[in-house]
Amino acid sequence: MNPIRTLTILCLSLAVTTPLAAQERRLPSSQAEIRLSYAPIVQHVQPAVVNVYAAKVVQNRNPLLEDPIFRRFFGVPGQPEQIQRSLGSGVMVDASGLVVTNNHVIEGADQVKVALADKREFEAEIVLKDSRTDLAVLRLKDTKEKFPTLDFANSDDLMVGDLVMAVGNPFGVGQTVTHGIVSALARTQVGITDYQFFIQTDAAINPGNSGGALVDMTGKLVGINTAIFSRSGGSQGIGFAIPANMVRVVVASAKSGGKAVKRPWLGARLQAVTPEIAETLGLKRPGGALVASVTKGSPAERAGLKLSDLIVSIDGFAIDDPNAFDYRFATRPLGGAAQIDVQRNGKPVKLSIPLETAPDTGRDEMVITSRSPFKGAKVANISPAIADEMRLDPSVEGVVVTDLADDSTAANVGFQKGDIIVAVNNSRIAKTSDLERIAGQSPRLWRIMLVRGGQQIQVTLGG
Numbered sequence: 251m252n253p254i255r256t257l258t259i260l261c262l263s264l265a266v267t268t269p270l271a272a273q274e275r276r277l278p279s280s281q282a283e284i285r286l287s288y289a290p291i292v293q294h295v296q297p298a299v300v301n302v303y304a305a306k307v308v309q310n311r312n313p314l315l316e317d318p319i320f321r322r323f324f325g326v327p328g329q330p331e332q333i334q335r336s337l338g339s340g341v342m343v344d345a346s347g348l349v350v351t352n353n354h355v356i357e358g359a360d361q362v363k364v365a366l367a368d369k370r371e372f373e374a375e376i377v378l379k380d381s382r383t384d385l386a387v388l389r390l391k392d393t394k395e396k397f398p399t400l401d402f403a404n405s406d407d408l409m410v411g412d413l414v415m416a417v418g419n420p421f422g423v424g425q426t427v428t429h430g431i432v433s434a435l436a437r438t439q440v441g442i443t444d445y446q447f448f449i450q451t452d453a454a455i456n457p458g459n460s461g462g463a464l465v466d467m468t469g470k471l472v473g474i475n476t477a478i479f480s481r482s483g484g485s486q487g488i489g490f491a492i493p494a495n496m497v498r499v500v501v502a503s504a505k506s507g508g509k510a511v512k513r514p515w516l517g518a519r520l521q522a523v524t525p526e527i528a529e530t531l532g533l534k535r536p537g538g539a540l541v542a543s544v545t546k547g548s549p550a551e552r553a554g555l556k557l558s559d560l561i562v563s564i565d566g567f568a569i570d571d572p573n574a575f576d577y578r579f580a581t582r583p584l585g586g587a588a589q590i591d592v593q594r595n596g597k598p599v600k601l602s603i604p605l606e607t608a609p610d611t612g613r614d615e616m617v618i619t620s621r622s623p624f625k626g627a628k629v630a631n632i633s634p635a636i637a638d639e640m641r642l643d644p645s646v647e648g649v650v651v652t653d654l655a656d657d658s659t660a661a662n663v664g665f666q667k668g669d670i671i672v673a674v675n676n677s678r679i680a681k682t683s684d685l686e687r688i689a690g691q692s693p694r695l696w697r698i699m700l701v702r703g704g705q706q707i708q709v710t711l712g713g
Contacts, residue, residue, distance in 0.1 A: 517548020626658020
């Protein structure tokens, strides 16, 4: 697991009315003028920030132990197991014992423990994982007490320069508080998650802080620390946090008993506006999200969104690029509608997009178990929900690889999550049962056609 990273943010606003050199220098006249402190905020926040310990069992990868002849002659029963551990932070968001952390902290874990600020430890179950936002929600086991929590702030109210603090467990040294300023907002070119709209901070953050709290000066949660930009592995003053408004959506899904986050479905593919496209459209500067395609029967089509429309705002929030639209749309509450402004042939048009989830009928997800190049691959039919979740072109026919078992044949052969299997040995693959049937055969050669990242690939493997 990659080192985990955090961000802290703190800004100080000073009102300067006279030139610096002309300001009066004097001794403090009271104890109150000396003892300016963040301690009251820290005392409120610290009890709700926890440490998260995750462990998973992995097989020793000694190649000799994989040789059946070596194992038979030397009596080696199997591959010895090792325990792989990771450390992160988390935030208590419900008094019943609900904790939010980063998904990468607990990904693949067989066991998760949560340590409170008062040193008590609890076993925890994973309630919900959302790789698209890199968030996960845990619940403490076997407890009925009420725990201290943090309230959510409205992260849209943040401004560059606002004071913030980060609380977490860097390098496992124990709970630590850092501070800094909000360096930037709406960072969309980070490449960490599907929904890129991060709060950037200059605070010192390090491995172990992932999943910890970023709070404002009222002690409310404005973000979950998730990553840093670093060439050394340590803090270099560029850290990123997931905004509280996105965290709130994931936590709400967990509280409702869902195993997956329910989000609005647009049903349109968007692309960024380059300087060349901006010039073609007659724009003064690149901006907005250009509609590249619209799915038939989707909310976008029903609302009247058309190819080449330029989305410039949603519910009053300006849209600079597709990532900004994805974030704003994903944080709209289901039910009702979102109001979007588009430019169509240079003229403004207002549209109302219904906020509803993507249909997920006919997924028919299964794991291929027969001896074939596909063994260990979990595949599914491409429903609108799958296409939206995995950023696929819904018009492509085939079945998609949704997961791969560790060290499976499919993983070793080179299949990747998101691959769309279109044909095998000249037989079209329209649904998962087609692939299951063909995978049960034993041909001398496997001729496979798949689509990866929009590109068609031909693969031939020996039987």
